[in-house]
Amino acid sequence: MDDKVKIRCPACARVFREKAGRIRDGVQVNCQNCNKLITLTKETEDPFLRKALKAARELRAAQDAAVFAATYSRAATAPKREMP
Numbered sequence: 876m877d878d879k880v881k882i883r884c885p886a887c888a889r890v891f892r893e894k895a896g897r898i899r900d901g902v903q904v905n906c907q908n909c910n911k912l913i914t915l916t917k918e919t920e921d922p923f924l925r926k927a928l929k930a931a932r933e934l935r936a937a938q939d940a941a942v943f944a945a946t947y948s949r950a951a952t953a954p955k956r957e958m959p
């Protein structure tokens with residue numbers, strides 16, 4: 876599963892990828908192309924950064940769902956009680 880989201884640098888306009896686990900509201904990341912410090916906040920005017928935050932949140936939710944599904948499928952394979 877791809878755990879990275881794309882971030883468009885507001886300074887050089889190039890796209891780089893960062894792990895979704897790192898992308899949270901208020902977090903700062905360096906652009907991998909021009910090394911500019913980018914502050915990721917949902918209050919940003921930059922629609923690309925807002926999109927990156929949203930994508931990261933959705934990706935983490937999907938990962939949580941995958942963990943839940945794996946846990947549930949293990950429970951489902953446990954011996955079941957016979958119905959009367």
Ligand SMILES: [Zn+2]
Pocket residue numbers: 884885886887888889906907908909910911
């Ligand atoms: Zn840049």
